[in-house]
Amino acid sequence: MLVHIFTQHEGTAADYHEGGNGLNHHVYDLAGIGIGPFNLSLAALLEDTPEVDSVFFDQKPEFDWHPGMLIVGTRLQVPFMADLVTLADPTNRYSFLNYLAEKNRLYPFYFLQRLDIPRREYNDYCKWVESELNNCCFGKKVTALDYLEDEGHYSLTVQDIHSGEEETIYSRNLVLGTGSSPVLPEAFRDLASERVFHTSQFLDYQDHCRDARSITVVGSGQSAAEAFRELLKERMEHNYKLTWITRSASFFSMEESKLTVEQFSPDYVNYFYQFPQDKKDRIFATQDLLYKGISSHTITDIYNLLYENSVSNEEINVDLQVLTEVNGIREKGDTYEIECRQWEQDYEFTRESDVVIVGTGYHPNVPAFVKDISDYISWDDKGRYEVQPDYRLKVNVPNDIYVQSGISHSHGIGSTNLGLAVHRNKIIINHLLGREKYPIYEKNVFQNFDARKL
Ligand SMILES: Cc1cc2nc3c(=O)[nH]c(=O)nc-3n(C[C@H](O)[C@H](O)[C@H](O)COP(=O)(O)OP(=O)(O)OC[C@H]3O[C@@H](n4cnc5c(N)ncnc54)[C@H](O)[C@@H]3O)c2cc1C
CATH class of the missing domain: 3.50.50.60 (FAD/NAD(P)-binding domain)
Structure with missing residues (x-):
């Protein structure tokens, strides 16, 4: 008697054979x-x-x-x-x-x-x-x-x-x-397209960035930083206006020192595991900078590129905006209008952008x-x-x-x-x-x- 066994790659089912317990399947x-x-x-x-x-x-x-x-x-x-x-x-x-x-x-x-x-x-x-x-x-x-x-x-x-x-x-x-799956906040979901997309699709839609007059990157994790760095590199050739917006108080770097990364060890996993769930949730909430920030070498690259962009330019046409949440986005002719709020000042404003790239992470x-x-x-x-x-x-x-x-x-x-x-x-x-x-x-x-x- 035979059971379906998949062959590698092609994924087609091959023959059947009998399973060990007398059942009609493997x-x-x-x-x-x-x-x-x-x-x-x-x-x-x-x-x-x-x-x-x-x-x-x-x-x-x-x-x-x-x-x-x-x-x-x-x-x-x-x-x-x-x-x-x-x-x-x-x-x-x-x-x-x-x-x-x-x-x-x-x-x-x-x-x-x-x-x-x-x-x-x-x-x-x-x-x-x-x-x-x-x-x-x-x-x-x-x-x-x-x-x-x-x-x-x-x-x-x-x-x-x-x-x-x-x-x-x-x-x-x-x-x-x-x-995990990419998280696209609700405000962006209805407009998801090759001009409003998650960083996970960056290379798929990068061509649309090259033709754009303006591009906005939202979020300040590693993926958002990598997309921004890439766009900054190409900006001198394509000349679009580039904006980077984050709700965080800064473009924080990830904690990468040798003693800190020992928390990514079996020892720390065992230590963490023993706590009751509500305590684990509280500890986890304090650990953002161990995994959510930006690698310091990426920040250095970005700073070097910003400096390079500023040579012979009074106005470099690149904006980095911290402390600002994006609350909505709507189509406005052939571009998008982004609703923003600087939460510390409680000041609302809008920005126009032809392409919006959302780096808001992943969930399980x-x-x-x-x-x-x-x-x-x-x-x-x-x-x-x-x-x-x-x-x-x-x-x-x-x-x-x-x-x-x-x-x-x-x-x-x-x-x-x-x-x-x-x-x-x-x-x-x-x-x-x-x-x-x-x-x-x-x-x-x-x-x-x-x-x-x-
Ligand atoms: C851009 C990026 C860079 C990262 N870089 C690092 C790094 O440098 N170092 C590090 O430690 N971590 C890194 N991570 C975190 C982590 O290591 C990765 O997310 C890693 O891919 C997790 O592996 P995984 O096997 O859990 O899942 P995934 O790589 O997400 O794979 C899950 C797979 O499940 C498949 N699947 C889902 N549902 C079904 C279904 N119903 N039927 C069949 N198949 C299904 C999917 O097709 C997918 O291939 C990175 C994460 C991202 C997003």
């Missing part, structure tokens, strides 16, 4: 939903773990990591060692260094002498890893989920994005890695189908799922749902950091195997967070 040990870096790391590490029969699905036609923000010159904000495998196993053949070796690029990297690789290179590295794996299927969107109580496993409805055909996949355990993508099985899952009073220390959702059935995304409330600010993804996957694999394949150390950094453990 049952995987683990089915992954979403293949961003977090689940791709798990898929890569599982290749060394033949005991776990796994399959992963992604709705995109191929692996692509934030393609709208792969701007030339942007860098990974963590050292290259935060690749998909090294922090679990430096000898794993899917390490970044082995990617370089396979591509015959070790010498250029050696002479480059940098830890922060280009963002485009990280994407290329992930694509290379994915192309070597057999358990990843692209062009496959998971649209529904069910738990089959009598059979003791989950069923997933998987739709082929090209043909629209649906298939059912069965798995004893799940891992959710559906990442918890797919609607998770609600299909919501009766089995514990939710907190704010509607968030409850997560155990080892990244399993609290469920009232014997089969596990591991979760990589939407766990900042339980595991803290490091949850979206690439450097902690491999640590999380070590824990998930150890749990799946019921033994410690990857050693987990309690003390990994110099400082102590937990005074009780001194």
Whole structure:
């Protein structure tokens, strides 16, 4: 008897074969939903773990990591060692260094002498890893989920994005890695287009910027800063008026000192986890500058470009406006009128702009189908799922749902950091195997967070 097994890349279903428990279908040990870096790391590490029969699905036609923000010159904000495998196993053949070796690029990297690789290179590295794996299927969107109580496993409805055909996949355990979605504030939603768009689409619509008379960037996170820097670079050629508006009191830089970034460590995750949820929420609310600000090298680049723009120009036609919220936007002929308010002065004003780029961040993508099985899952009073220390959702059935995304409330600010993804996957694999394949150390950094453990 046969079960649908997806073949890599093409995402078409091949043959059926009989599952282990006499049922008429194959049952995987683990089915992954979403293949961003977090689940791709798990898929890569599982290749060394033949005991776990796994399959992963992604709705995109191929692996692509934030393609709208792969701007030339942007860098990974963590050292290259935060690749998909090294922090679990430096000898794993899917390490970044082995990617370089396979591509015959070790010498250029050696002479480059940098830890922060280009963002485009990280994407290329992930694509290379994915192309070597057999358990990843692209062009496959998971649209529904069910738990089959009598059979003791989950069923997933998987739709082929090209043909629209649906298939059912069965798995004893799940891992959710559906990442995050861009947040476009309500004021902008009705006008979303190639001239009013989120930073996540920057490269898709950059051409429209080149023809514009005026461009406004809203927000002061890393993505907004990168879009502004790129527009500032091109402004001398295209001569548009460029405005950067933020509600924040300043264009704050991210806290990147070595002792501060130790908070992106397993030690801090363990420390944070132990608090009750309301205290975690209070701590999290104080940590904006650890992840929301702008890298200091990006700010330096921007300042240098502003200086360059000002040479022989009394009026450089670039505005940076802090302390100002954008409350609305409407079409006005062939341009847009933006309603602004300097909140400290309580002063309202408008700005006209041909293109508006909104850098208002991302929020966790918890797919609607998770609600299909919501009766089995514990939710907190704010509607968030409850997560155990080892990244399993609290469920009232014997089969596990591991979760990589939407766990900042339980595991803290490091949850979206690439450097902690491999640590999380070590824990998930150890749990799946019921033994410690990857050693987990309690003390990994110099400082102590937990005074009780001194
Ligand atoms: C522009 C940008 C740059 C970043 N740079 C860094 C950095 O330098 N360092 C760092 O530590 N962090 C960085 N981050 C944060 C974080 O590392 C990334 O967001 C990372 O992509 C998270 O990986 P992920 O696997 O959770 O999700 P994602 O990369 O978001 O992938 C989720 C995947 O799930 C798929 N999916 C969703 N729903 C379904 C479904 N129903 N069926 C099938 N597939 C589905 C999506 O197609 C997507 O491919 C950055 C974030 C952004 C936005």
